[in-house]
Amino acid sequence: MAGRDVKLSLLTYGLHYGGGVFEGLRAYDTPWGRSVFRLADHMRRFQESARFLQLNLDYEHGELCEAVKAVVQANGAHADYIRPLAFFGHTSSLGLDLKGVPAHVAIITVHMGSYIGDRQASEGMDVIISSWEKPSNRATSLTAKICGNYVNSMLAKHEATMAGADEAIMLNNNGTVAEGTGENIFIVRQGRLITPDLASCVLEGVTRDTVLQLARSAGYQTEERPITRGELMVADEVFMTGTAAEIVPVRTINGVPVEDGRPGPLTIQLQRLYHDAARGEDERFIDWLCLVESDQLELIRV
Ligand SMILES: Cc1ncc(COP(=O)(O)O)c(C=O)c1O
Structure with a gap:
Protein backbone atom coordinates (compact mmCIF):
# COMPACT_ATOMS: atom_id res chain seq x y z
CA MET A 1 0.00 0.00 0.00
CA HIS A 111 14.98 4.84 -1.50
CA MET A 112 17.57 6.52 0.69
CA GLY A 113 20.86 6.30 -1.21
CA SER A 114 23.68 7.90 0.76
CA TYR A 115 22.24 9.26 4.04
CA ILE A 116 24.87 11.89 4.89
CA GLY A 117 26.22 12.30 1.35
CA ASP A 118 28.68 10.70 -1.06
CA ARG A 119 31.21 13.51 -0.66
CA GLN A 120 31.11 13.18 3.12
CA ALA A 121 31.49 9.38 2.92
CA SER A 122 34.73 9.74 0.96
CA GLU A 123 36.19 13.04 2.26
CA GLY A 124 34.68 13.25 5.72
CA MET A 125 31.93 15.31 7.31
CA ASP A 126 31.87 18.47 9.39
CA VAL A 127 30.22 18.02 12.77
CA ILE A 128 29.39 20.22 15.73
CA ILE A 129 29.15 19.34 19.38
CA SER A 130 25.51 20.05 20.04
CA SER A 131 24.33 22.33 22.83
CA TRP A 132 21.60 19.73 23.38
CA GLU A 133 22.53 17.05 25.90
CA LYS A 134 21.73 13.39 25.26
CA PRO A 135 18.98 12.25 27.67
CA SER A 136 20.28 10.02 30.42
CA ASN A 137 19.58 6.34 30.93
CA ARG A 138 17.61 7.48 33.97
CA ALA A 139 15.28 9.60 31.80
CA THR A 140 14.38 6.92 29.25
CA SER A 141 15.76 3.74 27.72
CA LEU A 142 18.39 4.60 25.16
CA THR A 143 18.88 0.92 24.34
CA ALA A 144 15.35 0.97 22.91
CA LYS A 145 14.65 2.80 19.65
CA ILE A 146 11.68 4.78 20.94
CA CYS A 147 10.08 7.37 18.64
CA GLY A 148 9.80 9.99 21.39
CA ASN A 149 13.54 9.80 22.12
CA TYR A 150 14.17 11.29 18.69
CA VAL A 151 12.94 14.81 19.55
CA ASN A 152 16.40 15.24 21.06
CA SER A 153 18.05 14.03 17.83
CA MET A 154 15.79 16.31 15.80
CA LEU A 155 16.89 19.39 17.76
CA ALA A 156 20.57 18.49 17.51
CA LYS A 157 20.37 17.72 13.77
CA HIS A 158 18.64 21.03 13.10
CA GLU A 159 21.27 22.83 15.14
CA ALA A 160 23.96 21.21 12.98
CA THR A 161 22.16 22.12 9.75
CA MET A 162 21.71 25.75 10.85
CA ALA A 163 25.44 25.89 11.66
CA GLY A 164 26.28 24.64 8.15
CA ALA A 165 27.51 21.28 9.49
CA ASP A 166 26.59 17.76 8.40
CA GLU A 167 25.91 16.16 11.78
CA ALA A 168 25.93 16.76 15.53
CA ILE A 169 27.62 14.90 18.36
CA MET A 170 25.86 14.95 21.71
CA LEU A 171 27.48 14.74 25.11
CA ASN A 172 25.70 12.96 27.96
CA ASN A 173 24.89 14.24 31.45
CA ASN A 174 28.37 13.20 32.64
CA GLY A 175 29.87 15.46 29.98
CA THR A 176 31.38 12.54 28.09
CA VAL A 177 30.73 11.74 24.43
CA ALA A 178 27.45 9.96 23.67
CA GLU A 179 26.62 9.69 19.96
CA GLY A 180 25.27 11.39 16.85
CA THR A 181 21.62 12.05 16.06
CA GLY A 182 21.33 8.73 14.23
CA GLU A 183 24.83 7.29 14.53
CA ASN A 184 27.25 5.86 17.05
CA ILE A 185 30.73 7.34 17.25
CA PHE A 186 34.23 5.85 17.25
CA ILE A 187 37.66 7.36 17.81
CA VAL A 188 41.10 5.94 17.07
CA ARG A 189 43.95 6.70 19.50
CA GLN A 190 47.36 5.09 19.22
CA GLY A 191 46.02 2.31 17.03
CA ARG A 192 43.16 1.40 19.38
CA LEU A 193 39.52 1.69 18.35
CA ILE A 194 37.35 3.20 21.08
CA THR A 195 33.58 3.72 21.28
CA PRO A 196 31.40 4.90 24.19
CA ASP A 197 30.01 2.08 26.34
CA LEU A 198 26.26 1.58 26.78
CA ALA A 199 26.29 3.48 30.10
CA SER A 200 27.43 6.54 28.09
CA CYS A 201 23.78 6.95 26.92
CA VAL A 202 24.02 5.46 23.43
CA LEU A 203 21.93 3.18 21.26
CA GLU A 204 23.28 -0.35 21.06
CA GLY A 205 23.89 0.07 17.34
CA VAL A 206 23.98 -2.92 15.03
CA THR A 207 26.61 -1.17 12.90
CA ARG A 208 28.57 -0.38 16.09
CA ASP A 209 28.65 -4.11 16.79
CA THR A 210 29.55 -4.90 13.17
CA VAL A 211 32.44 -2.43 13.24
CA LEU A 212 33.75 -3.81 16.56
CA GLN A 213 33.71 -7.33 15.10
CA LEU A 214 35.31 -6.24 11.81
CA ALA A 215 38.06 -4.35 13.65
CA ARG A 216 38.82 -7.34 15.89
CA SER A 217 38.90 -9.63 12.84
CA ALA A 218 41.51 -7.29 11.34
CA GLY A 219 43.62 -7.56 14.49
CA TYR A 220 42.83 -4.23 16.18
CA GLN A 221 42.24 -3.76 19.90
CA THR A 222 38.82 -2.33 20.73
CA GLU A 223 37.53 -0.60 23.84
CA GLU A 224 34.01 0.30 24.98
CA ARG A 225 34.35 3.00 27.62
CA PRO A 226 33.53 6.65 28.33
CA ILE A 227 35.27 9.09 25.97
CA THR A 228 35.99 12.62 27.17
CA ARG A 229 35.51 15.65 24.96
CA GLY A 230 39.25 16.27 25.28
CA GLU A 231 40.05 12.83 23.89
CA LEU A 232 37.64 13.37 21.03
CA MET A 233 39.38 16.61 20.04
CA VAL A 234 42.85 15.03 19.86
CA ALA A 235 41.85 11.69 18.36
CA ASP A 236 43.87 10.41 15.40
CA GLU A 237 40.66 9.42 13.62
CA VAL A 238 36.93 9.93 14.27
CA PHE A 239 34.07 8.31 12.40
CA MET A 240 30.38 7.69 12.88
CA THR A 241 28.37 4.55 12.18
CA GLY A 242 24.75 3.66 11.52
CA THR A 243 22.66 1.53 9.23
CA ALA A 244 21.57 4.62 7.28
CA ALA A 245 24.91 6.47 7.46
CA GLU A 246 27.08 3.32 7.19
CA ILE A 247 30.62 4.47 8.10
CA VAL A 248 31.34 8.19 7.66
CA PRO A 249 34.65 9.84 8.57
CA VAL A 250 34.58 13.08 10.58
CA ARG A 251 36.93 15.73 9.15
CA THR A 252 36.18 18.68 11.46
CA ILE A 253 34.59 19.10 14.90
CA ASN A 254 33.37 22.65 15.62
CA GLY A 255 35.63 23.76 12.76
CA VAL A 256 38.76 22.09 14.19
CA PRO A 257 40.29 19.48 11.83
CA VAL A 258 40.56 15.90 13.05
CA GLU A 259 44.31 15.24 12.64
CA ASP A 260 45.03 16.48 9.07
CA GLY A 261 41.33 16.69 8.15
CA ARG A 262 41.45 13.63 5.91
CA PRO A 263 39.90 10.17 6.58
CA GLY A 264 42.38 8.02 8.50
CA PRO A 265 43.69 4.58 7.45
CA LEU A 266 41.63 2.54 9.93
CA THR A 267 38.45 4.39 8.96
CA ILE A 268 39.10 3.65 5.28
CA GLN A 269 39.92 0.00 6.02
CA LEU A 270 36.71 -0.43 8.04
CA GLN A 271 34.63 1.26 5.31
CA ARG A 272 36.00 -1.29 2.84
CA LEU A 273 35.41 -4.24 5.17
CA TYR A 274 31.84 -3.04 5.86
CA HIS A 275 31.14 -2.52 2.16
CA ASP A 276 32.28 -6.08 1.39
CA ALA A 277 30.52 -7.71 4.37
CA ALA A 278 27.16 -6.07 3.57
CA ARG A 279 27.33 -7.15 -0.09
CA GLY A 280 28.39 -10.75 0.50
CA GLU A 281 31.87 -10.10 -0.87
CA ASP A 282 33.63 -11.35 2.26
CA GLU A 283 32.79 -14.98 2.94
CA ARG A 284 33.77 -14.68 6.61
CA PHE A 285 30.67 -12.63 7.26
CA ILE A 286 27.95 -14.25 5.13
CA ASP A 287 25.99 -15.20 8.25
CA TRP A 288 25.06 -11.49 8.45
CA LEU A 289 23.22 -11.72 5.12
CA CYS A 290 19.56 -12.55 4.74
CA LEU A 291 18.57 -13.23 1.16
CA VAL A 292 15.06 -12.01 0.44
CA GLU A 293 14.31 -14.59 -2.23
CA SER A 294 15.51 -17.72 -0.46
CA ASP A 295 16.50 -19.02 2.93
CA GLN A 296 19.24 -21.04 1.32
CA LEU A 297 22.37 -19.52 2.75
CA GLU A 298 23.68 -23.09 2.63
CA LEU A 299 23.86 -22.68 -1.14
CA ILE A 300 26.31 -19.85 -0.66
CA ARG A 301 28.67 -21.93 1.42
CA VAL A 302 29.21 -24.68 -1.15
C1 LIG B 1 20.55 7.52 18.04
C2 LIG B 1 21.16 6.48 17.18
N1 LIG B 1 22.37 6.01 17.48
C3 LIG B 1 22.97 5.07 16.74
C4 LIG B 1 22.34 4.55 15.61
C5 LIG B 1 23.03 3.48 14.80
O1 LIG B 1 22.36 2.26 15.00
P1 LIG B 1 22.42 1.11 13.92
O2 LIG B 1 23.82 0.89 13.62
O3 LIG B 1 21.77 -0.05 14.59
O4 LIG B 1 21.65 1.60 12.73
C6 LIG B 1 21.08 5.01 15.26
C7 LIG B 1 20.42 4.47 14.08
O5 LIG B 1 19.39 3.93 14.13
C8 LIG B 1 20.46 5.98 16.07
O6 LIG B 1 19.25 6.43 15.76
Whole structure:
Protein backbone atom coordinates (compact mmCIF):
# COMPACT_ATOMS: atom_id res chain seq x y z
CA MET A 1 0.00 0.00 0.00
CA ALA A 2 1.37 3.47 -0.79
CA GLY A 3 2.04 5.63 2.25
CA ARG A 4 -0.44 8.26 1.10
CA ASP A 5 -3.30 5.71 1.23
CA VAL A 6 -2.96 4.97 4.95
CA LYS A 7 -5.61 6.58 7.15
CA LEU A 8 -4.79 7.27 10.79
CA SER A 9 -6.95 8.70 13.55
CA LEU A 10 -5.92 12.16 14.75
CA LEU A 11 -6.30 10.63 18.20
CA THR A 12 -3.38 8.25 17.56
CA TYR A 13 -1.44 7.94 20.81
CA GLY A 14 1.92 7.61 19.05
CA LEU A 15 1.36 10.87 17.18
CA HIS A 16 0.75 12.86 20.38
CA TYR A 17 3.24 11.28 22.76
CA GLY A 18 5.89 9.56 20.65
CA GLY A 19 4.63 6.22 21.93
CA GLY A 20 6.14 3.93 19.35
CA VAL A 21 9.33 2.15 18.39
CA PHE A 22 11.11 1.72 15.09
CA GLU A 23 14.00 0.10 13.27
CA GLY A 24 16.12 1.00 10.28
CA LEU A 25 17.57 -1.66 7.97
CA ARG A 26 19.32 -1.66 4.64
CA ALA A 27 19.00 -3.97 1.65
CA TYR A 28 22.04 -4.61 -0.57
CA ASP A 29 22.68 -6.55 -3.76
CA THR A 30 24.85 -9.62 -3.26
CA PRO A 31 26.10 -12.23 -5.76
CA TRP A 32 23.08 -14.36 -4.75
CA GLY A 33 20.40 -11.67 -4.97
CA ARG A 34 19.05 -9.00 -2.69
CA SER A 35 19.83 -9.31 1.01
CA VAL A 36 18.82 -7.46 4.17
CA PHE A 37 21.90 -6.88 6.31
CA ARG A 38 21.71 -8.29 9.85
CA LEU A 39 17.93 -8.68 9.60
CA ALA A 40 17.62 -11.02 12.61
CA ASP A 41 19.56 -8.64 14.87
CA HIS A 42 17.53 -5.60 13.85
CA MET A 43 14.24 -7.38 14.41
CA ARG A 44 15.44 -8.67 17.78
CA ARG A 45 16.12 -5.07 18.79
CA PHE A 46 12.69 -4.09 17.42
CA GLN A 47 11.07 -6.69 19.66
CA GLU A 48 13.12 -5.58 22.66
CA SER A 49 12.25 -1.93 22.06
CA ALA A 50 8.55 -2.87 21.93
CA ARG A 51 8.88 -5.02 25.06
CA PHE A 52 10.43 -2.11 26.92
CA LEU A 53 7.49 0.12 25.96
CA GLN A 54 5.01 -2.69 26.76
CA LEU A 55 3.80 -2.48 23.19
CA ASN A 56 2.42 -5.86 22.19
CA LEU A 57 3.55 -6.63 18.65
CA ASP A 58 1.49 -9.83 18.29
CA TYR A 59 4.09 -11.18 15.84
CA GLU A 60 6.95 -13.60 16.43
CA HIS A 61 10.52 -12.80 15.43
CA GLY A 62 10.34 -15.10 12.38
CA GLU A 63 7.10 -13.51 11.17
CA LEU A 64 8.60 -10.01 11.45
CA CYS A 65 11.68 -11.08 9.48
CA GLU A 66 9.53 -12.67 6.77
CA ALA A 67 7.44 -9.50 6.55
CA VAL A 68 10.55 -7.35 6.00
CA LYS A 69 11.75 -9.74 3.30
CA ALA A 70 8.34 -9.65 1.58
CA VAL A 71 8.31 -5.83 1.58
CA VAL A 72 11.81 -5.68 0.08
CA GLN A 73 10.91 -8.26 -2.55
CA ALA A 74 7.72 -6.43 -3.48
CA ASN A 75 9.45 -3.05 -3.86
CA GLY A 76 12.46 -4.01 -5.99
CA ALA A 77 16.03 -2.77 -6.03
CA HIS A 78 15.12 0.91 -5.68
CA ALA A 79 14.02 0.33 -2.07
CA ASP A 80 17.26 0.26 -0.10
CA TYR A 81 16.11 1.35 3.37
CA ILE A 82 13.46 -0.38 5.47
CA ARG A 83 11.66 1.15 8.42
CA PRO A 84 9.60 -1.16 10.64
CA LEU A 85 7.40 0.98 12.90
CA ALA A 86 5.13 -0.06 15.78
CA PHE A 87 2.99 2.44 17.63
CA PHE A 88 0.11 2.88 20.01
CA GLY A 89 -3.04 3.72 18.06
CA HIS A 90 -6.44 5.31 18.65
CA THR A 91 -7.13 6.56 22.16
CA SER A 92 -10.47 8.31 22.63
CA SER A 93 -9.57 9.90 25.98
CA LEU A 94 -6.22 11.37 24.92
CA GLY A 95 -4.95 10.35 28.36
CA LEU A 96 -1.42 9.08 28.84
CA ASP A 97 -2.45 5.71 30.27
CA LEU A 98 -1.45 2.96 27.84
CA LYS A 99 -3.99 0.46 29.13
CA GLY A 100 -6.32 -0.68 26.37
CA VAL A 101 -4.64 1.36 23.61
CA PRO A 102 -4.22 -0.87 20.52
CA ALA A 103 -0.82 -1.41 18.92
CA HIS A 104 -0.13 -1.30 15.18
CA VAL A 105 2.82 -2.51 13.12
CA ALA A 106 3.86 -1.17 9.73
CA ILE A 107 6.85 -1.85 7.49
CA ILE A 108 7.82 1.01 5.24
CA THR A 109 10.52 1.17 2.59
CA VAL A 110 12.06 4.11 0.76
CA HIS A 111 14.98 4.84 -1.50
CA MET A 112 17.57 6.52 0.69
CA GLY A 113 20.86 6.30 -1.21
CA SER A 114 23.68 7.90 0.76
CA TYR A 115 22.24 9.26 4.04
CA ILE A 116 24.87 11.89 4.89
CA GLY A 117 26.22 12.30 1.35
CA ASP A 118 28.68 10.70 -1.06
CA ARG A 119 31.21 13.51 -0.66
CA GLN A 120 31.11 13.18 3.12
CA ALA A 121 31.49 9.38 2.92
CA SER A 122 34.73 9.74 0.96
CA GLU A 123 36.19 13.04 2.26
CA GLY A 124 34.68 13.25 5.72
CA MET A 125 31.93 15.31 7.31
CA ASP A 126 31.87 18.47 9.39
CA VAL A 127 30.22 18.02 12.77
CA ILE A 128 29.39 20.22 15.73
CA ILE A 129 29.15 19.34 19.38
CA SER A 130 25.51 20.05 20.04
CA SER A 131 24.33 22.33 22.83
CA TRP A 132 21.60 19.73 23.38
CA GLU A 133 22.53 17.05 25.90
CA LYS A 134 21.73 13.39 25.26
CA PRO A 135 18.98 12.25 27.67
CA SER A 136 20.28 10.02 30.42
CA ASN A 137 19.58 6.34 30.93
CA ARG A 138 17.61 7.48 33.97
CA ALA A 139 15.28 9.60 31.80
CA THR A 140 14.38 6.92 29.25
CA SER A 141 15.76 3.74 27.72
CA LEU A 142 18.39 4.60 25.16
CA THR A 143 18.88 0.92 24.34
CA ALA A 144 15.35 0.97 22.91
CA LYS A 145 14.65 2.80 19.65
CA ILE A 146 11.68 4.78 20.94
CA CYS A 147 10.08 7.37 18.64
CA GLY A 148 9.80 9.99 21.39
CA ASN A 149 13.54 9.80 22.12
CA TYR A 150 14.17 11.29 18.69
CA VAL A 151 12.94 14.81 19.55
CA ASN A 152 16.40 15.24 21.06
CA SER A 153 18.05 14.03 17.83
CA MET A 154 15.79 16.31 15.80
CA LEU A 155 16.89 19.39 17.76
CA ALA A 156 20.57 18.49 17.51
CA LYS A 157 20.37 17.72 13.77
CA HIS A 158 18.64 21.03 13.10
CA GLU A 159 21.27 22.83 15.14
CA ALA A 160 23.96 21.21 12.98
CA THR A 161 22.16 22.12 9.75
CA MET A 162 21.71 25.75 10.85
CA ALA A 163 25.44 25.89 11.66
CA GLY A 164 26.28 24.64 8.15
CA ALA A 165 27.51 21.28 9.49
CA ASP A 166 26.59 17.76 8.40
CA GLU A 167 25.91 16.16 11.78
CA ALA A 168 25.93 16.76 15.53
CA ILE A 169 27.62 14.90 18.36
CA MET A 170 25.86 14.95 21.71
CA LEU A 171 27.48 14.74 25.11
CA ASN A 172 25.70 12.96 27.96
CA ASN A 173 24.89 14.24 31.45
CA ASN A 174 28.37 13.20 32.64
CA GLY A 175 29.87 15.46 29.98
CA THR A 176 31.38 12.54 28.09
CA VAL A 177 30.73 11.74 24.43
CA ALA A 178 27.45 9.96 23.67
CA GLU A 179 26.62 9.69 19.96
CA GLY A 180 25.27 11.39 16.85
CA THR A 181 21.62 12.05 16.06
CA GLY A 182 21.33 8.73 14.23
CA GLU A 183 24.83 7.29 14.53
CA ASN A 184 27.25 5.86 17.05
CA ILE A 185 30.73 7.34 17.25
CA PHE A 186 34.23 5.85 17.25
CA ILE A 187 37.66 7.36 17.81
CA VAL A 188 41.10 5.94 17.07
CA ARG A 189 43.95 6.70 19.50
CA GLN A 190 47.36 5.09 19.22
CA GLY A 191 46.02 2.31 17.03
CA ARG A 192 43.16 1.40 19.38
CA LEU A 193 39.52 1.69 18.35
CA ILE A 194 37.35 3.20 21.08
CA THR A 195 33.58 3.72 21.28
CA PRO A 196 31.40 4.90 24.19
CA ASP A 197 30.01 2.08 26.34
CA LEU A 198 26.26 1.58 26.78
CA ALA A 199 26.29 3.48 30.10
CA SER A 200 27.43 6.54 28.09
CA CYS A 201 23.78 6.95 26.92
CA VAL A 202 24.02 5.46 23.43
CA LEU A 203 21.93 3.18 21.26
CA GLU A 204 23.28 -0.35 21.06
CA GLY A 205 23.89 0.07 17.34
CA VAL A 206 23.98 -2.92 15.03
CA THR A 207 26.61 -1.17 12.90
CA ARG A 208 28.57 -0.38 16.09
CA ASP A 209 28.65 -4.11 16.79
CA THR A 210 29.55 -4.90 13.17
CA VAL A 211 32.44 -2.43 13.24
CA LEU A 212 33.75 -3.81 16.56
CA GLN A 213 33.71 -7.33 15.10
CA LEU A 214 35.31 -6.24 11.81
CA ALA A 215 38.06 -4.35 13.65
CA ARG A 216 38.82 -7.34 15.89
CA SER A 217 38.90 -9.63 12.84
CA ALA A 218 41.51 -7.29 11.34
CA GLY A 219 43.62 -7.56 14.49
CA TYR A 220 42.83 -4.23 16.18
CA GLN A 221 42.24 -3.76 19.90
CA THR A 222 38.82 -2.33 20.73
CA GLU A 223 37.53 -0.60 23.84
CA GLU A 224 34.01 0.30 24.98
CA ARG A 225 34.35 3.00 27.62
CA PRO A 226 33.53 6.65 28.33
CA ILE A 227 35.27 9.09 25.97
CA THR A 228 35.99 12.62 27.17
CA ARG A 229 35.51 15.65 24.96
CA GLY A 230 39.25 16.27 25.28
CA GLU A 231 40.05 12.83 23.89
CA LEU A 232 37.64 13.37 21.03
CA MET A 233 39.38 16.61 20.04
CA VAL A 234 42.85 15.03 19.86
CA ALA A 235 41.85 11.69 18.36
CA ASP A 236 43.87 10.41 15.40
CA GLU A 237 40.66 9.42 13.62
CA VAL A 238 36.93 9.93 14.27
CA PHE A 239 34.07 8.31 12.40
CA MET A 240 30.38 7.69 12.88
CA THR A 241 28.37 4.55 12.18
CA GLY A 242 24.75 3.66 11.52
CA THR A 243 22.66 1.53 9.23
CA ALA A 244 21.57 4.62 7.28
CA ALA A 245 24.91 6.47 7.46
CA GLU A 246 27.08 3.32 7.19
CA ILE A 247 30.62 4.47 8.10
CA VAL A 248 31.34 8.19 7.66
CA PRO A 249 34.65 9.84 8.57
CA VAL A 250 34.58 13.08 10.58
CA ARG A 251 36.93 15.73 9.15
CA THR A 252 36.18 18.68 11.46
CA ILE A 253 34.59 19.10 14.90
CA ASN A 254 33.37 22.65 15.62
CA GLY A 255 35.63 23.76 12.76
CA VAL A 256 38.76 22.09 14.19
CA PRO A 257 40.29 19.48 11.83
CA VAL A 258 40.56 15.90 13.05
CA GLU A 259 44.31 15.24 12.64
CA ASP A 260 45.03 16.48 9.07
CA GLY A 261 41.33 16.69 8.15
CA ARG A 262 41.45 13.63 5.91
CA PRO A 263 39.90 10.17 6.58
CA GLY A 264 42.38 8.02 8.50
CA PRO A 265 43.69 4.58 7.45
CA LEU A 266 41.63 2.54 9.93
CA THR A 267 38.45 4.39 8.96
CA ILE A 268 39.10 3.65 5.28
CA GLN A 269 39.92 0.00 6.02
CA LEU A 270 36.71 -0.43 8.04
CA GLN A 271 34.63 1.26 5.31
CA ARG A 272 36.00 -1.29 2.84
CA LEU A 273 35.41 -4.24 5.17
CA TYR A 274 31.84 -3.04 5.86
CA HIS A 275 31.14 -2.52 2.16
CA ASP A 276 32.28 -6.08 1.39
CA ALA A 277 30.52 -7.71 4.37
CA ALA A 278 27.16 -6.07 3.57
CA ARG A 279 27.33 -7.15 -0.09
CA GLY A 280 28.39 -10.75 0.50
CA GLU A 281 31.87 -10.10 -0.87
CA ASP A 282 33.63 -11.35 2.26
CA GLU A 283 32.79 -14.98 2.94
CA ARG A 284 33.77 -14.68 6.61
CA PHE A 285 30.67 -12.63 7.26
CA ILE A 286 27.95 -14.25 5.13
CA ASP A 287 25.99 -15.20 8.25
CA TRP A 288 25.06 -11.49 8.45
CA LEU A 289 23.22 -11.72 5.12
CA CYS A 290 19.56 -12.55 4.74
CA LEU A 291 18.57 -13.23 1.16
CA VAL A 292 15.06 -12.01 0.44
CA GLU A 293 14.31 -14.59 -2.23
CA SER A 294 15.51 -17.72 -0.46
CA ASP A 295 16.50 -19.02 2.93
CA GLN A 296 19.24 -21.04 1.32
CA LEU A 297 22.37 -19.52 2.75
CA GLU A 298 23.68 -23.09 2.63
CA LEU A 299 23.86 -22.68 -1.14
CA ILE A 300 26.31 -19.85 -0.66
CA ARG A 301 28.67 -21.93 1.42
CA VAL A 302 29.21 -24.68 -1.15
C1 LIG B 1 20.55 7.52 18.04
C2 LIG B 1 21.16 6.48 17.18
N1 LIG B 1 22.37 6.01 17.48
C3 LIG B 1 22.97 5.07 16.74
C4 LIG B 1 22.34 4.55 15.61
C5 LIG B 1 23.03 3.48 14.80
O1 LIG B 1 22.36 2.26 15.00
P1 LIG B 1 22.42 1.11 13.92
O2 LIG B 1 23.82 0.89 13.62
O3 LIG B 1 21.77 -0.05 14.59
O4 LIG B 1 21.65 1.60 12.73
C6 LIG B 1 21.08 5.01 15.26
C7 LIG B 1 20.42 4.47 14.08
O5 LIG B 1 19.39 3.93 14.13
C8 LIG B 1 20.46 5.98 16.07
O6 LIG B 1 19.25 6.43 15.76
